[in-house]
Amino acid sequence: MILARILALAKIPIEWIELRTGAIAFSKPMLFHHVPRSAKWWYVFGSATLMFFTIQIVTGVCLGTMYAPSAAQAWESLRYIDEDVPFGWMLRALHGWSSTAMVVMMVIHMLQVFLHGSFKFPRELNWITGVFLLLTVLALAFTGQVMRWDQDAYWGLGIGAAIVDRVPIFGDQMRGLLLGGPIIGGETLNRFFALHVFILPGAAIALVGVHMTLIIKNGISEMPKPGAVVVPSTYRKEFEERMEKTGVPFFPDAVQRDMVFCGTCLIILIILAASFGPFGPGGMPDPTLIDTNPRPDYPFMWIFGAVSLLPPASETAIMLITPAIGVLILIAVPFLSNSGERAPSRRPGMVLVAVFVVMAIVALTYEGVTSPWSPVMDAWSSLATPAQFIKGRTPLQVQGAVVFQSVQCRNCHELGGFGGKRGPALDEISTRLSPDQLVRQIQQGGGNMPAFGKNLNSAQMSALVAFLGTLRPENEPDSKIPGANLPLPTSMSPPDRGVLTR
Amino acid sequence: MMHLRVASVFLCAMLAIVVACERLPGAPKASIPVVVGSPSWTLATFNTNCRGCHSQGAEGAALPLVNPGYWKIANDDQITKVIALGQGVSMPGYLDENGGPFSADEIDALVKGMRSMWGGEPHDGNPVLPGTISPTLVVGDAVAGALVFESACANCHGANGPAGSVTDPMYLRLISDQGLWSAVVYGRSELGSPPWNSPMPNHPNGLTPTEVADVVSWLATKRTQ
Numbered sequence: 124m125i126l127a128r129i130l131a132l133a134k135i136p137i138e139w140i141e142l143r144t145g146a147i148a149f150s151k152p153m154l155f156h157h158v159p160r161s162a163k164w165w166y167v168f169g170s171a172t173l174m175f176f177t178i179q180i181v182t183g184v185c186l187g188t189m190y191a192p193s194a195a196q197a198w199e200s201l202r203y204i205d206e207d208v209p210f211g212w213m214l215r216a217l218h219g220w221s222s223t224a225m226v227v228m229m230v231i232h233m234l235q236v237f238l239h240g241s242f243k244f245p246r247e248l249n250w251i252t253g254v255f256l257l258l259t260v261l262a263l264a265f266t267g268q269v270m271r272w273d274q275d276a277y278w279g280l281g282i283g284a285a286i287v288d289r290v291p292i293f294g295d296q297m298r299g300l301l302l303g304g305p306i307i308g309g310e311t312l313n314r315f316f317a318l319h320v321f322i323l324p325g326a327a328i329a330l331v332g333v334h335m336t337l338i339i340k341n342g343i344s345e346m347p348k349p350g351a352v353v354v355p356s357t358y359r360k361e362f363e364e365r366m367e368k369t370g371v372p373f374f375p376d377a378v379q380r381d382m383v384f385c386g387t388c389l390i391i392l393i394i395l396a397a398s399f400g401p402f403g404p405g406g407m408p409d410p411t412l413i414d415t416n417p418r419p420d421y422p423f424m425w426i427f428g429a430v431s432l433l434p435p436a437s438e439t440a441i442m443l444i445t446p447a448i449g450v451l452i453l454i455a456v457p458f459l460s461n462s463g464e465r466a467p468s469r470r471p472g473m474v475l476v477a478v479f480v481v482m483a484i485v486a487l488t489y490e491g492v493t494s495p496w497s498p499v500m501d502a503w504s505s506l507a508t509p510a511q512f513i514k515g516r517t518p519l520q521v522q523g524a525v526v527f528q529s530v531q532c533r534n535c536h537e538l539g540g541f542g543g544k545r546g547p548a549l550d551e552i553s554t555r556l557s558p559d560q561l562v563r564q565i566q567q568g569g570g571n572m573p574a575f576g577k578n579l580n581s582a583q584m585s586a587l588v589a590f591l592g593t594l595r596p597e598n599e600p601d602s603k604i605p606g607a608n609l610p611l612p613t614s615m616s617p618p619d620r621g622v623l624t625r
Numbered sequence: 626m627m628h629l630r631v632a633s634v635f636l637c638a639m640l641a642i643v644v645a646c647e648r649l650p651g652a653p654k655a656s657i658p659v660v661v662g663s664p665s666w667t668l669a670t671f672n673t674n675c676r677g678c679h680s681q682g683a684e685g686a687a688l689p690l691v692n693p694g695y696w697k698i699a700n701d702d703q704i705t706k707v708i709a710l711g712q713g714v715s716m717p718g719y720l721d722e723n724g725g726p727f728s729a730d731e732i733d734a735l736v737k738g739m740r741s742m743w744g745g746e747p748h749d750g751n752p753v754l755p756g757t758i759s760p761t762l763v764v765g766d767a768v769a770g771a772l773v774f775e776s777a778c779a780n781c782h783g784a785n786g787p788a789g790s791v792t793d794p795m796y797l798r799l800i801s802d803q804g805l806w807s808a809v810v811y812g813r814s815e816l817g818s819p820p821w822n823s824p825m826p827n828h829p830n831g832l833t834p835t836e837v838a839d840v841v842s843w844l845a846t847k848r849t850q
């Protein structure tokens with residue numbers, strides 16, 4: 124009885140508002156519009172992306188109340204948020220991990236739409252607004268990385284500016300526009316802050332609005348069935364008839380799955396944030412610190428890998444043209460084919476394209492994370508020569524090991540599994556190169572190795588080659604490669620013979 | 626009922642996170658300013674800058690520094706000097722004025738820190754034992770040194786000795802007199818090279834300080850530039 128009274132009372136203000144705004148009438152079709160019965164777990168990724176975006180806005184606004192967008196104070200304010208504000212670090216961790224999660228979820232959503240051919244008539248604009256959303260979100264991720272104002276941010280900006288600078292004719296002006304001047308400075312941070320906090324989120328919200336409106340307008344596509352082709356002239360009528368007959372209301376039928384999936388994502392996000400904490404800030408953004416190993420955030424790691432592996436001559440062309448072509452192709456997807464079969468089994472070529480793109484991104488991301496092309500700058504002074512390479516060696520060979528460390532061979536070459544990966548590991552080098560070949564390689568360099576000829580005196584060279592000559596697996600017979608470890612000429616002096624025969 | 630249970634489990638988990646917030650693995654460690662001279666600083670500095678060559682046991686190519694026997698004999702002032710200015714062909718100077726990464730105070734702190742970790746009481750005053758790092762090594766008698774080498778060292782370290790020649794001019798060009806001195810005195814037991822005071826052929830009680838000086842002087846005469 125009382126409950127009914129309360130409900131009746133509550134109705135009065137609701138009706139008052141409804142009469143003046145029509146809010147309920149407006150939102151009813153959104154909640155109860157019919158979605159295909161076949162729309163099952165494949166259809167949850169878009170909602171999850173939207174959830175991560177909402178988390179970004181909420182945590183971002185909270186961070187905005189504490190972050191100081193000034194070059195002098197940004198880094199310190201992050202330290203303050205991390206260490207002095209209760210839950211501050213958790214807020215940053217959620218913002219950072221949710222950003223990565225949003226990009227990942229968005230790509231999965233896009234792949235699903237691509238594989239199911241859901242971008243075909245009449246949903247071409249759904250796809251295109253999605254492409255622009257992807258670009259906006261990537262821009263948000265990049266500008267967000269700059270907000271940390273640490274070494275990663277500094278060098279990330281440096282590389283971004285260098286890429287822009289390569290644009291013919293307008294390069295200088297464009298770089299000036301990006302950085303707010305010729306160099307990275309306080310102006311740059313303010314510019315990126317405005318982008319990250321006002322312009323890009325505004326654009327993203329507007330795009331999400333358009334994207335959602337189009338979803339309501341065009342409906343959600345059904346699970347693709349082989350043989351069920353899209354014919355633009357009849358599709359809409361038939362789709363609406365099917366929805367009338369077999370569709371289920373979005374609320375509560377489809378929304379349940381969305382909620383379960385989003386809830387799971389949320390829990391995983393919290394676990395990630397709690398276990399791995401916030402991203403950075405790394406070291407202070409000081410361009411004079413060259414002893415740094417800056418990395419971009421995960422969404423850009425594959426670009427870092429790709430750019431590092433490019434042949435230098437092709438850099439300008441590939442860096443400037445490929446992204447433009449990529450975006451154009453993405454936008455063109457629904458125009459290249461907006462009718463016909465949707466089922467992946469009838470579009471094997473498109474499946475191959477998707478698999479190739481995913482594999483390329485995963486492989487390049489792995490390369491970017493491990494970045495084997497970077498030398499380990501402190502390997503020479505921090506990684507001791509392992510005992511197995513010292514034991515049973517002559518004094519000259521041990522001195523060779525000292526030379527090996529002190530002239531920093533280790534920074535690029537592994538020994539015993541530790542060291543740089545830029546050059547080959549040297550654990551078994553004497554099975555591949557004879558002493559003469561070693562001398563030539565060290566002296567003249569080649570194959571990406573600098574020439575050390577002028578930096579080593581003859582004693583250092585003999586000791587080094589004597590040491591390298593001992594590097595082979597135990598019990599390994601002499602090299603099978605012609606020319607390696609040739610028998611010694613008898614004319615060699617005894618100490619040298621000691622070197623070569625170990 | 627089911628929903629209530631799920632909700633309460635979720636609430637409990639949230640509560641646990643709230644309570645444990647500052648102890649979660651992701652919580653950033655408070656940025657403790659690095660105290661120059663603290664044990665953790667000393668160890669980190671050693672590991673980054675010295676360990677590549679001066680490690681412990683059989684590891685590392687040059688004289689191991691994680692070695693109480695070394696610290697018992699060596700003198701802090703002289704070690705400081707070697708770190709600051711470098712020595713021989715391979716050891717660079719680590720003082721900022723010489724292009725190194727450390728200020729003089731940091732090098733002092735590093736030596737003190739290493740001594741307190743591995744060496745015990747500081748050793749001051751004049752070298753009483755051979756091997757004390759000294760800028761002006763005691764000059765021995767090279768002629769006598771030749772005899773010492775022949776009787777004590779040549780068995781293993783002669784021109785065709787099984788442990789490898791130490792009279793090889795290439796070897797001698799790479800190692801300073803101090804390096805030779807240290808090699809004779811400390812040896813590298815893990816690699817089978819005994820220290821100066823252990824029994825050697827014809828010298829059951831090891832070498833005397835004079836013999837060490839003599840043999841180093843003789844080896845130095847074999848060096849060609």
